[in-house]
Amino acid sequence: MPLEDLAPELLDFVERYIDQFASWDVLVYFHENPDAERRLSEVALEIGRRVSLIQPVVENLRDSGIVREEPNEADEPTYRYSAPAEFRVKMGAFIDATRDRTNRLAIVSKVLQKEARRL
Template identity: 30%
Template sequence: MSDSEGALEHEVIRFVEDHVGSLLAWDIIVFFHRHPDEAFDPEVLASQLGRGPAELIREVEALSAEGILQTAGGLVRFSSDSALAPMVTAFVEACRNRTHRLSLIARVLQRIGASSEE
């Protein structure tokens, strides 16, 4: 692995640790990366992701507060001009590699487990 690949991996890990607090957050981030120019009603988004609206809204609010998403007029969209947009892309790219994806999922699950024990 080159130094740049190692640094990228470290940055992706930090992004996951700092911004991906649940598997739903993961799904939302990936969904909006795939639909960067579209805005969705939260209920439609919840239906698209197979989740309840209340659960989804909590995650959308958190991701909006972090600058990953934008909410306006009752619609949610990817914040493509955010400073985090390149890290979202790096995260989604890293997820294409099965080994990296499983490692990142394990980190999210460990975080969920640690927070449920508190």
């Protein structure tokens, strides 16, 4: 399926929020664990990514209001999913779309293009 065959809302979502595979992983993690309050090191361990890779992703999500940073008495703050309802609906649609192999391949292609431009 070519990218232009994907729903425009889905393409807009990917363009805005999924700029690398780490973003994809972090967003899916928080969406599927909406009550989780985790340190970066815990999120990194659970999704199999390095803290140094997901830290800027989580900070961007924090700045966008998708996750909330909770200071705590430990050295490392915790993060919790705080996305507005409209974002949660779009995220759910993104996850549903990725369950279809053809859609997933088109989205992977888009993310690879974005990652190549960053390099």
